[in-house]
Amino acid sequence: TQLLEQSPQFLSIQEGENLTVYCNSSSVFSSLQWYRQEPGEGPVLLVTVVTGGEVKKLKRLTFQFGDARKDSSLHITAAQPGDTGLYLCAGGTNFGNEKLTFGTGTRLTIIP
Amino acid sequence: NAGVTQTPKFRILKIGQSMTLQCTQDMNHNYMYWYRQDPGMGLKLIYYSVGAGITDKGEVPNGYNVSRSTTEDFPLRLELAAPSQTSVYFCASRSTSAHEQYFGPGTRLTVT
Numbered sequence: 001t002q003l004l005e006q007s008p009q010f011l012s013i014q015e016g017e018n019l020t021v022y023c024n025s026s027s028v029f030s031s032l033q034w035y036r037q038e039p040g041e042g043p044v045l046l047v048t049v050v051t052g053g054e055v056k057k058l059k060r061l062t063f064q065f066g067d068a069r070k071d072s073s074l075h076i077t078a079a080q081p082g083d084t085g086l087y088l089c090a091g092g093t094n095f096g097n098e099k100l101t102f103g104t105g106t107r108l109t110i111i112p
Numbered sequence: 113n114a115g116v117t118q119t120p121k122f123r124i125l126k127i128g129q130s131m132t133l134q135c136t137q138d139m140n141h142n143y144m145y146w147y148r149q150d151p152g153m154g155l156k157l158i159y160y161s162v163g164a165g166i167t168d169k170g171e172v173p174n175g176y177n178v179s180r181s182t183t184e185d186f187p188l189r190l191e192l193a194a195p196s197q198t199s200v201y202f203c204a205s206r207s208t209s210a211h212e213q214y215f216g217p218g219t220r221l222t223v224t
Binding site: 004006031033040041042043044045048050088090092098099100102103104105107 | 116143145147152153154155156157160170202204206211212213215216217218
């Protein structure tokens with residue numbers, strides 16, 4: 001069974017601060033996705049990374065896929081209250097018949 | 113374009129009762145998935161389907177059944193509800209050529 005551990009599990013910071021969320025596994029994934037989930041809703045995709053060492057930026061969010069494709073990080077610069085939510089990483093294998101393994105989640109709260 | 117829709121939104125079942133959770137997508141996606149999400153946790157795959165007439169077990173299939181008679185619909189059946197099945201259930205779909213999974217709004221199920 002593949003496992004994805006996220007850290008921290010909970011994070012509460014002031015508006016304007018920077019933060020990093022980590023997603024680690026002992027397994028290799030062909031792709032790594034990050035989703036954000038708000039209360040009462042389903043997860044919504046933020047980004048997909050597929051190449052070891054890949055870095056993608058989405059406004060104030062920076063995503064990195066580890067060189068060995070076993071880990072990933074999400075960095076948020078100048079956090080805003082709208083960033084509040086549950087962040088989930090998900091590792092994919094075998095793109096043609098892809099099933100995702102979801103991480104344990106990081107619940108982020110940005111205090112105004 | 114409604115995306116992925118799920119009904120009902122909420123349901124309370126007594127132990128031993130049965131019910132079907134409905135999921136429909138209007139994006140002509142071949143792949144469909146059922147997940148459960150326990151409080152504060154990531155998502156666990158129950159069943160998935162790669163096309164009409166084809167289904168397969170995920171990580172936690174016990175106590176559930178699925179069918180896929182059309183591309184659009186992927187219902188999840190609980191035959192003998194147990195308290196351990198109290199959870200939020202999400203249906204998702206994706207196209208053959210992309211990684212992104214599109215999620216429905218979820219069904220919150222309580223078994224007492």
